[in-house]
Amino acid sequence: MLEIRDLRVRFGAFPAVDGVDLDVAAGEVLGIVGESGSGKSVSMMALMGLVDPPGQVSAAALRVNGQDLLTLDAARRRKLVGRDVAMVFQDALASLNPSYTVGYQIEEVLRAHLGLRGAAARRRALELLAQVEIPDAPNRLKAYPHELSGGMNQRVMIALAIACSPKLLIADEPTTALDVTIQAQIMDLLLRLQREQGMALVMITHDLAVVAEMAQRVAVVYAGQVVETGALPDVFEHPKHPYTAALLAAIPEHNRGARRLQALPGIVPGAVDRPTGCLLSPRCPRVQARCRAERPAVVDGVRCFYPLIEEAVA
Template sequence: MALLEIRNLSVGFETSTGRFHAVKGIDLDVHPREVLAVVGESGSGKSVAMLAAMGLLPKTAIIQADVMRFDGRDLLTMPDAQRREIIGRDISMIFQEPIASLNPCFTVGYQIEEVLRAHLNMGARARRARAIELFRAVGIPDPEGRLASYPHQMSGGQCQRVMIAMAIACKPKLLIADEPTTALDVTIQKQILDLLMTLQEDTGMGMIMITHDMGVVAETADRVVVMYKGRKMEEAGVLDIFESPSHPYTRALLSALPELATGDRLPTVSDFIDTQALAEGA
């Protein structure tokens, strides 16, 4: 049975010029112990689709779906109180821009302990012990001392490790990692990806890796969903995506990788396909 099952999900927002459709009728499944990469260029609807599943979009969002089920439970009909119990505990998310995602007014230790208090009802001593254990697990040096640090006192890589510690604090069944390495330099990116994959293998949780980086996809994913303009273009195993992509957009996306570039100009997807026609025909 799929851990997360989504059928015909659409997300729209009302604007001054009419309704804007950010996600248009996508299907998605992720299973325990599986890493699903959701890939596409910026604005393709990757993050919006996952935020809709978590119930974290603003009330102005218009969300429609035939099925949205987590671990056998219907997220569409579930009362808000029950959904709040699941989000952050059984489903957690690592957001983009770790420094911006942490509250600058509170220490990182307080913010992690607040997750443990809210979802697991731990006492103060148990919360502190668990926070130290989590910091140690994600490779933060001097975990006892670092609990008293504020986000601005830590590097971008350390803040991302704090976000990962917070996300895994309640041992979630599903972890959604939204561009977890975007704001980090190359060496730290590798460390964070290795950490995430080690945690995923050790805990057996399912993972959705949202990214536009095909290198990250190649290193982490079991299956890949390719999105463009809010629609799913293709879904396949990671080897099939790289060796024999079936959709023209996927082939164009791979052909536009900088490492494959020749000549004086970096290629773009529109060099290989008519993206306007693709958007209008999708």
């Protein structure tokens, strides 16, 4: 369903995304995890064509359902993005237009991609609000985004995203700024819709517990690169990359009885402090001379010269 090869996004001298490869099968749920600033959201924004200048996007392949977005003209790409592939953004209130009602914005999507108008568009909009479990749908269609709660606005965003029954849905930290109860409801809703409609789902999140519960595979991203991919729960039970192991070690449940949470020292490298060798080398407890001199390639799903599996086998 989704094939990304050597995706790169640069903002001036800063490589926000540095050679990302990803695959998502039809009907699969892929989790993407990593620290803030690691390039998770920018990768998917590049796929959707939402990286504006001065950002520069390049890739060997960006295929959705067999169609290469790199070779499509602007008109054909607009027909594909929003219909076959859709995205739920982090901040629903900032993503919705405050000047138009919820109903108008849903019907706008239906007009643009499905050609629905008038009563047909309104019926479909009501169906969508019911699908995402918004009560009193006829009155909610007349509401403006500022008149709805954060959870309601996020449900409206999901309704917009699934309006055209996409084959691939990207959810970019869809529960940011929502309380814990509403977070669980939104996650359950996304998973239910994914199963009912047979969509592929890419879930971008900081929450490893969400990925462990929802996803079938995970991609761990660091400093614009995918450092480990694999099936769940294997990756979380037997991490191969030191960065994956560090993320898991920082989970509060793994630190019961300790005075401080485990943490990985240092910060994600930026434009001026990017290492010559492995990007994790300044922070990695297992660093060796080769790590500082050479940039590792991905081998068997892990980007590391000395993966943890070797230590376990020895």
